[in-house]
Amino acid sequence: MSPDHYSRLEQGRQANVSAAALDAPARALRLDEVERAHLHDLAAPTTPHRPATPRTVQRPDPGLLRLTDRFEMTF
Numbered sequence: 001m002s003p004d005h006y007s008r009l010e011q012g013r014q015a016n017v018s019a020a021a022l023d024a025p026a027r028a029l030r031l032d033e034v035e036r037a038h039l040h041d042l043a044a045p046t047t048p049h050r051p052a053t054p055r056t057v058q059r060p061d062p063g064l065l066r067l068t069d070r071f072e073m074t075f
Helices: 004-012 019-026 035-041 060-075
Strands: none
Touching: 019 035
């Protein structure tokens, strides 16, 4: 993918983006399945890129939750 093509894609000026064109930066950025699906949804929200698959529910790390809970005590 050329830098100009990628720039048009990133700025939303590229119509009819193929799944292969979206998968190239997704691989380069090492996107996971949820992130990749989101990228496809952003590029073509009205046309599904593949059959609907159940989305993985993302949960925060327990350590992060403990850390944010302690922030409340400092105020």
